[in-house]
Amino acid sequence: MRMPENKGSELIKDNSGNTTKHENSAVITSALPYANGEIHLGHIASTYLPADIFTRFLRLDGTKAFHICATDDFGTPILIRAEKEKKTPSEYVDFWNRRDYEDFKSLGISFDFFSKTSSRENIEFVQYVFKKLYENGHIYEQNVIQFFCTFDNKFLPDRYVVGKCPYCGAENQYSDLCEKCGRVPEKILDPKCAICGREPIKQESKHYFFRLSAFSDRLKRWLSENQNLQPDVKNYVINWINEGLQDWDITRDLSWGVPVPMPDAAEKVFYGWFDNHLCYISSLVKFIEDRGGDGKRFWNQSRVYHFIGKDIVYHHYLFLPAMRMGINEEFKLPDYIPTRGHLMLQNQKISKSRNWYIGLMEFTSTFNPDYLRFYIASITSYTQTDLNFDWDSFYERINNELIANIGNFVNRALSFTHKAFTGRVPEPAGSAELTADDRASIQEIEKAPQEVGLLLSQNELDKALKRILQFTTHFNQYFQKKEPWSNKTTANTTLYIAVNAVRTTAIMLEPFLPFSSEKVWSQLGLSGSVHEQQWNSACELRVPAGHALGKVEPIFRKIERAEIEKQKAKLGKRE
Numbered sequence: 001m002r003m004p005e006n007k008g009s010e011l012i013k014d015n016s017g018n019t020t021k022h023e024n025s026a027v028i029t030s031a032l033p034y035a036n037g038e039i040h041l042g043h044i045a046s047t048y049l050p051a052d053i054f055t056r057f058l059r060l061d062g063t064k065a066f067h068i069c070a071t072d073d074f075g076t077p078i079l080i081r082a083e084k085e086k087k088t089p090s091e092y093v094d095f096w097n098r099r100d101y102e103d104f105k106s107l108g109i110s111f112d113f114f115s116k117t118s119s120r121e122n123i124e125f126v127q128y129v130f131k132k133l134y135e136n137g138h139i140y141e142q143n144v145i146q147f148f149c150t151f152d153n154k155f156l157p158d159r160y161v162v163g164k165c166p167y168c169g170a171e172n173q174y175s176d177l178c179e180k181c182g183r184v185p186e187k188i189l190d191p192k193c194a195i196c197g198r199e200p201i202k203q204e205s206k207h208y209f210f211r212l213s214a215f216s217d218r219l220k221r222w223l224s225e226n227q228n229l230q231p232d233v234k235n236y237v238i239n240w241i242n243e244g245l246q247d248w249d250i251t252r253d254l255s256w257g258v259p260v261p262m263p264d265a266a267e268k269v270f271y272g273w274f275d276n277h278l279c280y281i282s283s284l285v286k287f288i289e290d291r292g293g294d295g296k297r298f299w300n301q302s303r304v305y306h307f308i309g310k311d312i313v314y315h316h317y318l319f320l321p322a323m324r325m326g327i328n329e330e331f332k333l334p335d336y337i338p339t340r341g342h343l344m345l346q347n348q349k350i351s352k353s354r355n356w357y358i359g360l361m362e363f364t365s366t367f368n369p370d371y372l373r374f375y376i377a378s379i380t381s382y383t384q385t386d387l388n389f390d391w392d393s394f395y396e397r398i399n400n401e402l403i404a405n406i407g408n409f410v411n412r413a414l415s416f417t418h419k420a421f422t423g424r425v426p427e428p429a430g431s432a433e434l435t436a437d438d439r440a441s442i443q444e445i446e447k448a449p450q451e452v453g454l455l456l457s458q459n460e461l462d463k464a465l466k467r468i469l470q471f472t473t474h475f476n477q478y479f480q481k482k483e484p485w486s487n488k489t490t491a492n493t494t495l496y497i498a499v500n501a502v503r504t505t506a507i508m509l510e511p512f513l514p515f516s517s518e519k520v521w522s523q524l525g526l527s528g529s530v531h532e533q534q535w536n537s538a539c540e541l542r543v544p545a546g547h548a549l550g551k552v553e554p555i556f557r558k559i560e561r562a563e564i565e566k567q568k569a570k571l572g573k574r575e
Helices: 043-060 076-084 090-108 120-135 212-225 231-243 278-288 294-300 308-325 360-364 369-379 391-422 437-456 461-482 488-509 512-522 536-541 561-570
Strands: 025-030 064-071 115-116 139-149 163-164 189-191 203-212 303-309 343-345 386-387
Touching: 025 043, 025 294, 043 064, 043 303, 043 343, 043 360, 043 386, 043 437, 043 461, 064 090, 064 189, 064 278, 076 090, 076 294, 090 115, 115 120, 115 212, 115 278, 120 139, 120 278, 120 308, 139 189, 203 308, 212 308, 231 303, 231 308, 278 294, 303 308, 303 386, 360 369, 369 386, 369 391, 369 461, 369 512, 391 461, 391 488, 391 512, 391 561, 437 461, 437 488, 437 536, 461 488, 488 512, 488 536
Parallel strands: 025 064, 025 303, 064 115, 343 386
Antiparallel strands: 139 203, 163 189
């Protein structure tokens, strides 16, 4: 399933039909959502929204940037849910692939390609990588003692088994990941069958292992040399390596997954964390090659960003690079792995089982989706610190920052131009007649996009948004000080500068507020769309004197306190 192509899509080949070089290109991936339920606010904060904001900025800044994602279709959670709903796994994941795409779309998340790990191209690529790792001596066979449920008559890999984490002591954790400490348990304590709750027995089964331990030195060297990775994340990953990496069991006794391409591996599939991140590559390659380009070359000549939450650091900083090293880096390692913390809801952990969550589609059908984008971006730092969605804080930030600051400036500048100059941008005074305030405001237009752009390029989303708020604060104060409604002799210059500042605001806001920035662009009466503009043009006064504005009306609607109280009362009470 594809979103509409961004403006760089047609540039994969040059005019002669030859594949071009891609020095100014980027591949952005978001961690794959499990195809087993609706997208909620907890999903978007650390990964999808930051990746979308960043990708939108890169596109404006002239980079051929492609945002790639897919649903993670395999693994025991999918199989359990499909069994409970009496559907085939394929039917189940097809439904959630379509639903997840629509959920993301409702928030303006713009994927260039949204695929599936169960796609033919991904299955073939996973099997290719396994064969290469096997040929290179990085795979071996070993009999393992595995949990087996005599009641359900099946082996119990991964999430079919729950128990106590041996590292932090957290109860009711899956055997393949402790969601509290983020580590992969070597041996879960007090195991129980996730289906029936009974204690399983142990039974022997032959599995394939990846020699993760053999990559310790190379992983440490890569972590140490890559200065683009967050230092705090690198440090504790290096500590994990120093404690000793365990070889990784990459196969499971299941009926649903990527089949292991070995003659004696009937009824065995790959562990989900072996195949899912390979879908980043297989999806990008398909996307590029469907357009006549060289997918592998594009990947290797682009900057590669993997956006993730902190709960999957182990997989992306260890498994993922080691596997690419194991196939002799046919596909380059990531340049950046932007990692952020989890989202809490009213200072409590989000939990679908306790109905303590907010569905994304539920939110975007109630409020302007840009309200959520603005609020999440304003609280999302480039750290692993957990965030908190608070309804009262949301109410305050939207009404007092987005509406009273940004919305107020845009509306007063454009509406007053309509009122005083019949909707046409007035002719400004000559350079010699500009006041100190005029000159300072023009300088603000010239420098703010550069500063915001630098922060966005560094993934400092909250700081970039704060700088935009400083920009509109400056122009609210400029407008108030110049009083164009009473100072007729300077009103022309004031409004000419203010209208141009609105254009600058629209471009800077596009990565954050794509729906609202298009409305501003339309009210400015400018041709094309705001997402088609060049970022650096925001530094210029491009709206000429005499230009006719479009229809002007308030961009935002104030949120009423009663709406917030209604939303707070719904938490935990969903049927």
